[in-house]
Each structure stands twice: as C-alpha cells, then as structure tokens.
Amino acid sequence: MACGVVATHLKIFPGDSVIVKGKILSGCQGFEVNLGKDCDNLVLHFNPRFDCKGDVNTIVLNSRKEGTWEEEKRESHFPFEQDSNTMVTFTFDANEIKVKLADEHELCFPNRLGLDNIEYIAVDGDFKIKVLKFA
Template identity: 75%
Template sequence: MECGVVATHLKVCPGEAVQVEGKILPGCKGFEVNLGKNCENLVLHFNPRFDCKGDANTIVCNSRRDGVWEDEERDTHFPFEQDSNFKVSFTFDTSEIKVKLEDGHEIPFPNRLGLDVLEYVAVEGDFKIQVLRFA
C-alpha cells in the first residue's frame, strides 16, 4: 500500500533541516524522500530498498536534473525494518545534504544542482508519514 505527501513552495535555507518520521509498512519493498526545487529537479532522491529494482537492503541516493536521473550512489548500511517506526533528518547546505539516520549513521550527498534553497519535499512508497518537520 503506497502512501505519500508532497509539500511545495517551501523555503528551506542552508543550515536548516527537514525531518521525516513515520511507519515503514509491513511488506515494504521501498520508500523515498525527495528534496529539491520540484519533481523534475531533485537535489536528493533518498530511496531505502528492501527488495526493489534489483536491490536488497540498500539505500540508493541520486539527483535528478531537468527530469534526467544522474549517477546513483549506494550505501549498504540498512537500519530499516518493516512494520516499524523510523525517523530520518536531512540537513541542507549549499555543498551537500547530510542524511542522518535514527541510529546515528550519516550519509553525505553532494548538492549536485547547486541549489541555495529547497522548495519541494515529497515522501512516497510503503511508508506512512506521521511527522514532517522543518527545523
């Protein structure tokens, strides 16, 4: 069962964070958190995959420029569990996005688009969002 939320016309500036909390649904294949200017221009596509698109227990990060996906980066640190609550924080900077997982693991991802403000956040997939916080 896919769930989702989209927020547009935001103004998340460097040094600020987007925090997402929710429940990973039973039988989850994967979910994603997208940050950027709009759905065609994503500075970060954060995609934990339990069993999806040929990946198992892998976090895939990518960016999208004018609707075209760039090079994927993978992280095999995978603290997610199906049918459990989870939170993740994304700290925005002009050079990178720092992803901080609930267990303290951090994933730095470069700001490939050179954005100076985040205007778009979308959460999709087998993840029931409970909190979307800007700090």
C-alpha cells in the same frame, strides 16, 4: 500500500533541516524522500530499498536535473525494518545534504544542482508519514 505526501513552495535554506518520522509498512519493498526545486529537479532522491528494482537492503541516493536522473550512489548500511517506526533527518547546506538515520549513522550527498534553497519535498512508497518537521 503506498502512502505519499508532497509539499511545495517551501523555503528551506542552508543550515535548515527536514525531519521525517513515520512507519515503514509491513511488506515494504521501498520508500523514498525527494528534496529539490520541483519533481524534475531533485537535489536528493533518498530511496531505501528492501527488495526493489534489483536491490536488497540498500539505500539508493541520486539527483535529478531537468527530468534526467544522474549517477546513483548506493549505501549498504541499512538500519530499516519492515513494520517499524523510523526517523530520518535531512540537513541542507550549500555543498551537500547530510542524512542522519535513526541509528545516528550519517550519509552525505553532494548538492549537484547547486541549489541555494529547497522548495519541494515528496515522500512516497510503503511508508506512513507521521511527522514532517522543519527545523
């Protein structure tokens, strides 16, 4: 069961963070958090995959420019569990997005699009969002 939310016209500037808290649903294959200018221009596609698109217990990170996906980065550190609560914090700066996982592990992904602010966030997949906080 996919549960999604989309927010537009945001003004997230360098130094700002987005905190996403929610429940990973039982039987989850994967979920995603997308940040960027709009759905075709994503500075970060964050996609933990339990068993999806040929990946098992892998976090896929990517960006999308003018509707075209760029080169994926895969992360094997996978602290997520089905049927459990989690929190992920995304901190935006001019050069990269820092992703802090619930177990305090941190990932970094370059700001390939060179965005100076984030206006769009979308959360989708087998994930029930409970809190979307801007700090």
